[in-house]
Amino acid sequence: MKFVRDTWLIFENQMRLLLRNPVWVLVGVFQPVMYLLLFAPLLRPALQVSTDAEAYEIFVPGMLVMLAIFGGLFQGFGLIAELRAGVIERSRVTPVSRLALLLGRTLRDVVSLVAQAVIITLLALIFDLRVFLGNLLLAYLMLALIALMTSALSYGVALRVRSEDALAPLMNTVAQPVLLLSGILLPLTYAPGWLQNVAEWNPFSWAVDGTRALFRGDLGAPEVWQGLAITAVLAVLAVVWAAREFARSVR
Template sequence: MKLARDTWLVFQRQLLLMWRTPIWIAVGVVQPVFYLLLFAPLLKQALIPMGATTYAEAYQIYVPGLLAVLCIFGGLYTGFSLLGELKAGVIERARVTPVSRLALLLGRALREVVALIAQAVIITLLALPFGLRVGPLNLLLAYLLLALLALMTSAISYGIALVLPNDAAMAPVVNTVAQPIALLSGTLLPVALAPMWLQSVAKWNPFYWAVEGMRSLFSDHAGASVVWQGLLVVAVLTTAAVYWSARLFSSRIR
């Protein structure tokens, strides 16, 4: 109960800070909107092998990948905010309080989840005029998958920030990790269009299963095995990522 209360208190404080600077949500949406408006219309011909004969069907395939890459990149770069708080002494002051160290981490991570889901909702709404259609229950399940993905990547980013507490060192590491993860997830184009060797490699990428699960949900195939495989893989990895970053947080923030 104490952990839940402490997490809620930290989460409320972080939400208040985010509410005071809503520009960060807008900034996070700008690049995905460019991809939605300027890149997605080019995909109709490219996605014909996937059964996309109209622009609406192309968006049905592309938007889930765009939402996933939003959480991948958005989550993996959240560690820079923790670095800023460490340098400003915010964490130093918080550690003398009776608040749980795990709550200090979870409260911040959940704030990032809320911000990324808010951005995902905006992108989804903007895609509706282009013909995107998805059932409410499938959409909620897709957002659950996205929330787990955002929590996992945020926890990983916080862990990297604690291991490499330097902007100059962290930036290339995060970028080096994020690029192949996103490309091998089939976020821009489905991996099914790739050669067999690349498809085999992609299946070792846990984010691939999350993206495939998202696409099945947006295609109204909630009962497909890939949906539950994606949820299971992401849930297990999220638990592991939170545990790893929490251990680092407890050992290094004393």
């Protein structure tokens, strides 16, 4: 019970800080909305689909995964600011669980990113996107696992490098191949065979395929459960590793 209470206290405090300055939620939505308005209309002729709804059914799930990946990977910058301000240092004298210090923050990030995903989905409905509510909730679960994994990784790396100058190029170096090899903007079915083979080793490509299957209403597609299983395992591993980094930094 103490661990749950500690996690809730950290989460509540982090959410309070976020809600005091909600502009960051809107900033996070801005880029995906620009893709939705300015890039997605190009997809119907490019993908040779018959309706705009089909094009958005392909594009919106990939964009939501992109939001979860990038939104999570860059959360470490806030932690570095807390390190510099002595917030993490002062945590040493508190009885709060070290794992709770991590989970409270990552859960805040998950809630923030899912809220942004809901906003983007509602906007996509204007463009005739249609998806079953149950499938949509399962897709949000996939996004939450991705956000949990990438956020935990970002915090762990931030504790290691302790510098924005090192974190920024490192995260960008990781994010670029992840983006290109996950079929976020265009399905990898249009890629040459060698590129599809390489992409199979990218766990995010499984998440994108699974999310697209949910949006098109194919709940029984193997990509859905494979994507959920892979992201869940990686999220647990990322949280365990990042928690160890917190334990080393706060003791």
